[in-house]
Amino acid sequence: MTGFDTGFDHILNWRLLAGSHPFPGPDGGTCINEAALVAAGLPYRAIRSSDDCPPCFSRPLGAYALGLNDAMPDGERHRLMAFVLRLSGSADAPPVEAERTAFLARESIRRLLPPLLARAGLHGRAAACADAADLAAALAAARSAAWHGGARAEAAAGRRAWVAGALAAAVARTATAALRAADDPRCAAEIAEGAAPFAPGTWARAVDILDAALLIGRRAPDIDRVAARDRLDAARALAHA
Template sequence: MTAGFEHILNWRLLAGSHPFPGPDGGTCINEAAIVAAGLPYRAIRASADCPPCFSRPLSAYALGLNDAMPDAERPRLMAFVLRLSGSADTDEVEAERTAFLARESVRRILPPLLDRAGMADLAARCEAASGLPAALAAARAAAWRGGNVAQGASLRRAWLQGALASAVARTATAAVQAAGEPRAAAEVAEGAAPFLPEAWALAAAILDEALRIGRQAPGIDLLRARDRLDAARAVRA
């Protein structure tokens, strides 16, 4: 895929599900991917609503990011519009993708947040986690300490420290949950973002690499995809 092509698709991503693309091309990432692939349009409220050819963990993560990202950050996801349809793979590959999303959220997003919270030892432990069990153990330790620090800060009325520690506890807990529910991995970036401006870029990089695991979506001609998106928008113009 050519980097920087996104403007050619001339489409606007919005949070939430939509009955049909409006005149401004407003849909979520998965709905846009359906239109671009030439599949019958459907509203997507959860990854289970996606066509069977969409990878469930990857579409769940993409949907979570789509709904959590601020408007200024959401265009990052346009780079993935042509990569979701046809990405579904075997149960083993989908499990590998789910593990990757959880592990890399711990290894990449939690460490800089933990550093900002003064928990450098846990940041190093998360970054060094080489497998999912080690990553989840590190995330559980971070969630426990973040909760304790937040409670102590509240008693001292140290509001900024408490907010940061609460973010640590919330994001670390989401990372643990992501091992079983891929959409929770998006909550890691969402919880870190107020204190970590690069969180959304890190999350997009994780999605990019997860899409390289297993079956790749078949190539979709860029201009044909644009024409399909334009046609869908024209219906509502």
Template structure:
């Protein structure tokens, strides 16, 4: 790994938007990407606040993960800081990215959650979905079954089983919405994370896979990015 990129990874990410980075970073992933790319800094509260050169579905997913991740997991997103600016593409490509987020969230995140809940058949259907249509059908079935199992567990006072199957129902419902709204794909990860230990790593793999769809961001020199990030820190420290 390039030494300057290793230093970039020390930038601290926080949930929410921020008026300007603190001395140790203190921004969301999209705000950090602005600084790294040399773009004017601005607080980003939603993907709509990103410059037009940012892919909207990718920015929405990254921001959703940023806000949902616990502090210990959030630094994983810094691996993507040089890949966001310049990622915007044609409307049909952006739509394909949204579909990719939904499909991979079902395959990679909803599937292991179903397995953790003892819903082996639903886990297999989610993991083996060949396209978005079959993924959404699997998610719909998981949502219905998870809800039914949660109700039964509640009646039997089986609280952990009820919490787990209720999480399946909520997470599967988020996966259904993700086909139209990329930020809902982050809700899939948020719902699974308490029950599937490697969920955030899986969510980052989904982001990586989606960034591979369509136009790739132009290469940003890690040295220049590190200098800009360090300058932002220094400006705050001396203000």
């Protein structure tokens, strides 16, 4: 096994936790952005929002990653460790950050909403979201989905059809979050959070969206994986001291 593999495989054993933690957290864990700080050798700081990230972190990418980190179940959160070396140094010019924000919103609507809508029987709305050619079309499709979900939830409540009503309410709530994602990338993660209980594979698709967004604009510089491993190990050792 090469040094590259040894370092990275070891990094994947770091434990990610929801929320921010006194450093280092229980079992040496942190959220994804805090782990990225430690791995890059930057001074630790508690990160409760993307505004807490250092300037070298892309704000939209950090916000989306943090939203996924806090929403994912413990059994899924490990997927984010693949990005621990890719956040520090990803900040770019405002037009690029705006492009990333638009991408996260559009692709979350196109890829995460349709399975939820199809599960609720809103196949036409699902197709409209999946086929959206740009952000404006995606937002229009999400707005229609939110309206139809709300109407179905209200009708189900009148019939006391609680299961159908819960699904329709999830559609309305998740599609409404999608409308805010154009301004707040963390709301794109709320789309994943709303869809995941009803649509298997949501978290894997959400992580794929983050992977693609990281290919837009400036890439994080290479961080020596062995050095990153050693920094994380030192933090874990401190937690048990």
